[in-house]
Amino acid sequence: MIVSDAFKGKTYAVLGLARSGLATVDTLVASGARVVAWDSREEARALVEGKADIGDPMEIDLAGFDGIVVSPGVPLNRHPIAVRAKLAGVPIIGDIELFALARPTLPPHKVVGITGTNGKSTTTALIHHIIEQAGYPTVMGGNIGLPILSQPPLEPNLRGPGVYVLELSSYQIDLTRSLDCDVAVLLNITPDHLDRYDGFEGYVASKARLFAMQSAGHVAVIAAEDEPSQVIAHSLRHSRESEDDVIEVGAGDIDPTEQLGWPALQGPHNAQNATVSIAVAKALGIDAATIASALTSYASLPHRMQAVGTRNGVLYVNDSKATNAASTAPALAAWPAIDGKPRIHWILGGVAKTDNLDECVPHYANVAHAYTIGEAGHMFADLLRPHMAVDDSEMLSAAVRRAARIAQPGDIVLLSPACASFDQFRDFEARGDAFAAAVNALE
Structure with missing residues (x-):
């Protein structure tokens, strides 16, 4: 843990007590700062009781505070804490800024x-x-x-x-x-x-x-x-x-x-x-x-063009981290067609960030078959049908099973969703883990 005299005797509010918020509380308290912490979840607040005071920065008096440390997930363009901090003259910062100050x-x-x-x-x-x-x-x-x-x-x-x-x-x-x-x-x-x-x-x-x-x-x-x-x-x-x-x-x-x-x-x-x-x-x-x-x-990170395994000569690749079309496009480019034969069986869908797949279009010739899932599945199926064979699979496990039936030795079954995961999964990691589990369940 980083401990620094830069925070000694200062007062900070910490809004959001997930991993980075808890680490922030520990660093500030160990450095001799006074901390007032808040999270809407009671179980999260319980984790800092005895270390920090408990108080909602939307309700407490912020006069004299040296900063409000918020999670990057807090939308400053919409969250009322931005206005309240400005009126109090207190900077809103993150844990990276605390590192910079230390x-x-x-x-x-x-x-x-x-x-x-x-x-x-x-x-x-x-x-x-x-x-x-x-x-x-x-x-x-x-x-x-x-x-x-x-x-x-x-x-x-x-x-x-x-x-x-x-x-x-x-x-x-x-x-x-x-x-x-x-x-x-x-x-x-x-x-x-x-x-x-x-x-x-x-x-x-x-x-x-x-x-x-x-x-x-x-x-x-x-x-x-x-x-x-x-x-x-x-x-x-x-x-x-x-x-x-x-x-x-x-x-x-x-x-x-x-x-x-x-x-x-x-x-x-x-x-x-x-x-x-x-x-x-x-x-x-x-x-x-x-x-x-x-x-x-170098070995690839989990969920980023990660080879999950090979079944019957077919390579299964987990690229669940690809949450928009621009990040999926390079995956489609990684396995070009051979002698005009496309090799990729593309699983995509989830919560769409846009209503198009424009960045992926130049690589459609590399795709043998698409399998759409999740909230955006029907929309993407309609977009792709003029260009390739499409199976509107709805569920990830079904898409894996159907791709396994169709794919030939030398082909690639690629989960690269071009979407966020939050319709069916907690996060992209859970989606990638579900893909790997579905692959491992294949006979």
Whole structure:
């Protein structure tokens, strides 16, 4: 756990007591701060009784508070806490900002921050893996793994200072004011989470703030392959003292034959993830041989293009983390048709974020058969029927069984839903686990 004198004698309200909220309470209390905590769930409040005072920030007097720490899931554009905090003159922050405030009291270290609409988790895990293979102390956190405040502070070793690798959603960036990343990364920007922003421009501006918080001499790595990312890269090149601090990369920088030697990094989207990770590793001073070895040994994360198993010569792949069409498109591109024969049996559906699959259209020729499920199933079935055979399966287990009956040796049964999971599953992890269970139940 991170403990810091930066919080000693201060007073914070903590709104939301899930994993990051509980870690926040522990850090602040251990650091000598007064904490008033609240969650609408009685069982969550019970977990902090005896550590923190219990009080709803919508009701208590906020005068004199140093901050209100909220979960990234709190929609600041709609939640009344935003107005109440503004009237009280109290900043609304997140646990990443607390980490940023604690940094001057921690042992020497560096921070890599990764944002983007798609590919964040894989790139974060890959960068962390490369750093680990290079022998540096490192942890990853933020929007992946354990809350960063719950992890022990990194101590330097003979290789050098530790490196914190943070996956950062736009929501987490919104709650951060002073996170100065030694290396900040932007993977891509496509429309997402627009219910939380003033149009797409507001969402883009949120991503751009990660770079605005960097100090002189720190590095920006940008995969400038979409227009918003290109605009941000162009702006940074003209606003920074040295253009060398802005590194632009693209999937085309990767030799496709070299990529074949990276088992868990196949497909064009992983070419982008890899080229960004290589640029970050070089910026940290890691040698080429170590980088090459780490790319070969990297294992994919659960629910992200994860090979679940092979049955009767058919590969089953769990890409449940693909919750929008833009993140599904690379999965469809990863297995092109051979001699004009499509090989993918695509399971998709859930809670749709848009009424189209436009980003996936260029890869329809790779799909032999689609199986639609969930709330968006009927809509997507109607969209896809003019282009491919479709089975409106409704349930995930039924889709797996039907795909297994049709798929031929050499084919791929791919769960890449292009949708959120909340119609039938608790989260994307539960959906991926259900897919794996259905595959394992096949005879």
